[in-house]
Amino acid sequence: MSVTSIRRLSPTTYSDNRKSRSATRSWVTAFVASSATRRFMTYLAVFEGKSGQAVDRDVLVGALRSDWPDAEVTVSSDATPGREVRDVAWTYGETEGRIEGRSHIDGTCLYLEGPLRLAARFAVWYRGLVPSVEELIFCDDTYSFTVSVATGASPEGVERAVEASF
Incomplete structure (x- = not known):
């Protein structure tokens, strides 16, 4: 469910208070589910x-x-199928969740599957490995947002920039 469709799910006004609370609860549940998915x-x-x-x-x-x-x-290894996008792969977990990461064989991209908070931490960490002359972009796989990760950026700042883009 996209954010656009959530805006169309505004609660309906009912004369019966119970129905109104139920409609509001359904709308809030849909919004929270969409945010979690994103x-x-x-x-x-x-x-x-x-x-x-x-x-x-x-x-x-x-x-x-x-x-x-x-x-x-x-x-x-050189014979691994899909090596182009799985040259190096890793998993990392902590109380905030679990993330799976992969690097592209050309050394210019990380694919990070997991919660935003951990992905932002890995992006900021990766910024330290990326040549300083390069602009590092943090985005999702559909390019629905792009955030530039500057040298010295914080994971919280990247996360806030992502949230602000929606």
């Missing part, structure tokens, strides 16, 4: 590589293992 999705942290630079596979793996020691990291 927040747990596939996000991308991507840059164009205009400078001819990328995040090297070994650098990414080393940084994941040192900065996220509880993450389960796997590195694909």
